[in-house]
Amino acid sequence: MSSVLRNLQQDVFDQSEERLITCCHVSKYLKKKKTSFLCLVSTTSLPYNISIVQVKQTDKQLLKKKRNWSLAELKSVDGHNENYDTLEYDLHLDKVYRWVATSSKERHAFIHNLWKQTNRHVLKDKPMFKNIPKAWITEDALTPENKYVTLPLLALENDLAEDFQAITDKEQEDLKRLMSGCEFAISNAEAFMEILARDLSLLDGENVQCVLASEEQVESLMEQLELAINEADRMETQLNAYDEILCHVRDTMEKMEKKNSMISVVNTNNQLLMQELEHMVTKLDLPEEFQRTLDNADFTSHEGLAAAIKAANALKVAMNSNIDKALLQMTAVQEQRKKFEKYKEKFSRSLSRQINNLFIHYGNHKGESDKSTEGLILPQHSAVHKELYAYMELMHWMKVMDKKIYESLKDVYTTSLGKLYDRDLRGLFNTAREKIEAFNTVSSPTALIGLDRDMWSLETSVQDRKRYDTVLEQVLTQLEPVLLQEQQFCVKFFQTTLDGADLSVEVVPLRKAEKQIDEDVRTMMSNLFACLKTELDLLIDHIKKQDSFYCMYVLVRLNQHVMSAQSSFLSNTFASQLIEVKRSLDQFIQQQIESIKECRLPRKSKVGILSYVSNLEVFATNADCLLKSERRADLEKWYTRLVDTMLEYIAIHSGDQKTRSQVIKMENYHHLYSLLSQLKISVLDNQRREAKQRYNDALQAYVTENFGRPLEKLNTFFEGVQGRVASGVKASEVSYQLAFSKQELRKVISQYPGNTVKKGLEALYKKVEKHLSEEGNLLQVVWRAMQEEFIKQYKMLEDLIQQCYPGSMVSLEFTIEDILHFFSDIARSH
Structure with missing residues (x-):
């Protein structure tokens, strides 16, 4: 360890004139491969600064400082537990650093020295030491490297080490000279001590005499000191005076600064007020040219209409400008707004009168039509729409500025154009009914599958049915462009789906408008085409009187037009009618099923093929149009019920006849199986297999019974x-x-x-x-x-x-x- 300390001192800390107190070989928690030295270091010159330094060894085996913390940054030391053999400890510095020492002795020495240095050099906010053995954080504690020294000597050594100062060269020469004058100083220390004591006594006496001899100089010095004190008092008085002057100047400057600040605030407020007033005046300003136009608007010429639109939009912007509520209390603002209100009322009345007259005039429009549809014509009124589109922006303006007049004009439009469309629709549907009536004169046709064919009153041929279907298709085709065109016009002209929208927004495209259809559009279209639902009902009822199977091809046609006129009033109308026809189809098939159940067979003659089995082929032929359409699922659902009922009632009806039961079953199940095989309706595959099985069973039973x-x-x-x-x-x-x-x-x-x-x-x-x-x-x-x-x-x-x-x-x-x-x-x- 001593060699490590020596290397660290020489290679790292000598260069920065620092002294290494202790160090600990550590690694980061969970990263034991990355080791470093945690060192406690002190400066060599006063005042002493203690720091914690992390030293790492580079790839070239050189020791280099990595991090440096002042001892004052240390917040706490956590030893995790008081076990002497624990290697982990945490230092709470700028963040928590968790270290693992390589040996418990190094950990002990480092923590103890850290505690000693914080006690001596950190005066306040000393770090907290927790989970540390109590013996390590006491002044007389032993560390592993000095535990062989007794406590008193260790304490003395530490104190001497702290108070030690090296002697100067002059003091060293004097000491040598003194020692050379007493050669026995080393061999006889007591004699040398006596000599030293005697010399010291002599020196003290000489010092006293010297002091007594210099009394006059002392008194002179005291007088000089007295004069210096007086001069200092005078200087202090003068400085106090200067200080008062400076305080007065400071107060004056503060007042001037405050005044300048207030002046700046006033200027800023004046500028803001001016800007607000200019903004308000700009918004509330309506040029003289626009005022004249609003007073005497010309809606008859293209130039006059363009000028009216421009003036109306300017008035709308001025009246709807965003002005602060406080400014609205100004008399000038209120007077200007009243003036604008007068312009608005006068312009609204003129515009309402012009558009109202146009609506009434166009209520008698004959319309444009295509003469190539054999008399089934619904005139279009695109010319009316084209002329009214010139007033579209003004209508949007009216919606924003005068809602009451706007609603009134909508009512006038629906009333006037409603009469026009009522006339056109009745003419179209009357012609369609006349065409259908000319094809066939059968009334209340009967075509129940359970009745004998000679009891049917159905005389409609395939050609007749195609004609009915063609007439219906022509009517629906005529309706579609007219109603979609009218809906598009209502959406654009009356802005029914963009309530309160900015007039600068582009007109909504047709398809998007259709998707946005709302209650307002439906209401307008319902008023414009009030008789559509009634006339469509009458036409379908008229077809019903001619053909029992009407519900099938009518259902197909309506479904096609519901899809082609998606998200429109017409689509909703067709969808409503489609539901009613679907109900008629359900009732029709239910009647067929009931006719099977109520079928009455002759008792005296041979039965043969039952009526509902032989009539299934005719039914399938008439239902083929529905089976090939997108409404196939509706018929398939009923087909299964219809054939299931036949399978059930063939057995029921065969057991009540003079003709042998097995013969009726055998012939009818065979006929039904053959017919289902020809039809190739996949949803009836189970019924086809069931008919074949029942036929085979009946055949076997008959052979067994009659062959004997x-x-x-x-x-x-x-x-x-x-x-x-x-x-x-x-x-x-x-x-x-x-x-x-x-x-x-x-x-x-x-x-x-x-x-x-x-x-x-x-x-x-x-x-x-x-x-x-x-x-x-x-x-x-x-x-x-x-x-x-x-x-x-x-x-x-x-x-x-x-x-x-x-x-x-x-x-x-x-x-x-x-x-x-x-x-x-x-x-x-x-």
Whole structure:
């Protein structure tokens, strides 16, 4: 450790004339690889300054100062705990530095010396030492490097070290001379001490005599001192006088400075007041030219209208200028504002009269129309809008400056133009109804799927329906540009969606205006086109009277136009009508379902294909327009319910007829399955598979029930054989039973020659032909199923003969080829 101290002193602190008191080899907490020396250092000259220095070793193995703190900056020392072996301690300086010493001895010495130096050199706000052993922070504490010295000697050494001063060269020469005069000083110290004491006594006596001899000089000195004191008193009096003069000057200067400050404040306030007045006068100033224009506005010429707009905007700026409330109390300001109010009222009346007359005049406008739409024309009024747009800025001005007149003008516009649009709309819809009525004269058409086709009153052809759809499309197409154009005009001209907006803002584009449609726009459009909803209802009702399936293609058309006229009054109107037509569609399909449930079948005649099953194809053809549109989901939902109801009621209706139940099921499920396969409606895939399964079940049940067992006696014989085998008799030994001998088997087989079997099959074919209907077209299918059933029974009998009568050479008198020939001949002959 001593070598480290020596190196630090020589390499670091000698250069700055500092003395190293102690040091501690440390590292930062959690960074043990980065080590340094924490040193306690003192200056070598008075007054002594103590500092804490961190010294690091560079990459070139040189010691260099990194940080330096004055001892006065130390706020506290935290040893973490009072354990002697703890290595950590914190120094609270400009921030908290947490150190880890390499040895407990160095930590002990550093903290103790730190405490001693703070006690001696820090006079106030001494740092706090906490979690430190009490023995380390006492004056007589031992440190590891001096613990072999007794406490008294250690204290004395420290005191001498602090009071020690080196002797000068002159004092050293005098001491040598004194020592040379007494050669025995070293060998006989007592004798040398006596000599020194004697010499000291002699010197004291000589000093006393010298003092007594210099009494006169002392008195003279005292007189001089008295004179000096008097002179000092005089000088003090003079200085006091000067001080009073300076105080008076200071007070005077302060007063002058205060006056100058007040003058500056007054000047600043005057400037601000002048600026405010100039600003107010500028805002409230209305040029003479604008005043004349406001008094006698000309709205008939282009130049006069431009001048009126400019003057009106200037008046609006002046009247709406932001002036301090205190200035509004000024008489001149109030008089100017009253003057402006008179200009505003006179200009508003003139402008209101001009625009009011224009609105009434344009209420009789004939409009422009396209003659290429076969009489279905809704005239447009873009010319009216174009002429009124010249007054748009003035209308915006009116909205800001005179709300009452603005609202009154809106009412006049909606009343005048409303009559115009009422005339145009009624003409358009009357023409449309006449066109539809000319196509067909059917009233109250009936097309319920559960009724027989001959009970339908639906005489509308596909061509008629296309004509109705075309007329409706033409009407909706005529409505769209006119209403969107009018809405655009209302938004721009009356500024309905930009309430209170600055007139300098650009006009809102059409699409943006449509998105901003609010209640004010809807109210205006509702007043302008008051009869639209009623006329649209009448047109749709008129189509309804001609065609039961109207709700499908009307729904498609309305949906298309709701999408094309998004976020507008027309779109909202179409959407409202769309909801009503959707309800009509729901009612229509519900009526179809109810007609299936209430279907009445003839009891005396053959049933065949049920009416609602055969009518499904017609229904699907008429509903195809809806199925191919964006409203497909509406129909698909009802399709599933409709077909589910059919599947359910085919079974219900088949159980209550003279015709065999399985025949009705078989024919109708087959017909329904075939129709669903043709339609290829994916949402009905489950219903299609269900119909096929039910058809197969009904076919199997019918074949089982009606085919029976053509070889009845043979089947009965072998049932007895199977009974004996089941009771324990071996199959090969059954022939030894008397009742089931080979002779008995040959007798039974002889009863079924080929011609007899064929006659029985011919009778069966006639029976099946009588059961099945021609429209069902299942005779050949059923006959083929019976053929398969007969072959199945034949193979079963052959297998039993081989098992129970092996080697008997007994077999049936006809073969499978004969059976196939019988069935084929019978089918061809019929």
